[in-house]
Amino acid sequence: MSSSFIRQLRAEHQKGRRRHLLLIPFIFLLFQILWAFWQLNYADQEELGSGYLLLFHHLPMMNTLLLPMMTAVTASRLCDMEIKGDTLKLLYTIQEQTSLYDCKYLTGLSYLAAFTIGQGLLILGLGMSYHFGEPLKWPMLLEHLAVTFSVSAALLAIQQTLSLLSASQILPLAAGLVGCFLGLFSLFFPAPIARLFIWGYYAAFPAAAMDWERDTRIVHYYEVSFPAAGFLLFLAAAIAIYLLCRTITARKEV
């Protein structure tokens, strides 16, 4: 990484001062903490026995509902300062368009990383405070966090492009809302159709699944093997999305 790029990255970090950007992942995480306590307080002893599996099954759904909006808000906060201040013209005379995109993207990723680490700590903390019957399987936790981070990273590339291309922020935020909708609905669709919607990928690589018996109303959580090949394919697609979005932004006439 060249010293010039590091300087640009530092400048991007400085632009975020007093904009309370860390508040975005914090608020979303706080909500998930509240939700998790609410969920576990009403769980019976048997469910608490498989508490980690319960979390690994429900958290991806909660992520599908919330994280498309969180990435939209993060990208909008990072890019809107340039749109409002009309600074892109000025910046592009001293900085490569791709470099600005990369710096903003890396800054956005740091907030997504903060959220992902926070969610990991939340799972660990809940395990300790509710004394889940089973021991935590670390590979499952790492897989869950890797999926959460990589899907958010792919969405961030899309949202950042929309935020930089849109004079008003209606389009990127509406896209975030639409993403939440599509992601949530895709959970109820057959897998081949669900795979068409990137926003639903939070729940596409679950570490745990659930059986629910209608008559007895008994819920049983069980471990499923991680679809590593599918996830690698997704990572390749995410990189392609990032490159495509970066190219589109770089070609934009200011």
Add this chain to the structure above:
Amino acid sequence: MMLLRCIRSENKKLRHSLIFPACIVIPAIPAVMGTFNYMQNTEILTQQWYSLWTQHTLFYASFFYAPLIALYCSYLWRLEHRNNNWNVFMTAPVSIPCLYFGKLAVIFRVTLITQLWVGILYVLCGKSVGLPGFCPADICFWLLRGTLAAAAIGALQLFLSMVIRSFSMPIGIALIGSVLGMMISNKGLGLYWPYSLMLMGMNSNKTKDALSGNSLPFILSTLVFFLIFYLTAIRILRTRDVHT
């Protein structure tokens, strides 16, 4: 007279904006996908128009109605937050309640259009899947009740977008508030949380009226929340200095 002028000028601000495309496209997604879901599960969903209603409102009223209104509110305040428009806004020879109510009236109008569109989509989808007759009168009433709940959320979101200078943060707050709203409503405390009012008003994901025909507490709650946020916003506008 002054109020009418304010409303007219706020309307002008929406010209050529993406508000109306958003108000058309976003409700179309739950309508299409809800209908698809309904068609996939007709053996369980047997109550025809009522079952279709549960699928249309399942996510729309529970999670996305409030963020949609938040989007409208953020756009309306964004214009004032930019450049030095706060100075122009506050020095206009118009009373503050008029200025603020002008914005609220525009939000209600756009929300009314959104709800009408939701109703039209519901009827169109119902007919396209071959449901007999016309949609029941109760559902029209639930749709209207949901529109009424928008008064409280409109006042709340307009207040949030006024005090938070970010375009996106109030929309994120609305989404979180709505998800919390569903949890609170499930505990039977929905009347005490503004974001629950919309899903209660629209009788989201239910075939029987959740308010059991007694809408008075719901109307009272909507009115109280509306007054709280409206009066707080007016007070802040009157007493606090603006930041441009």
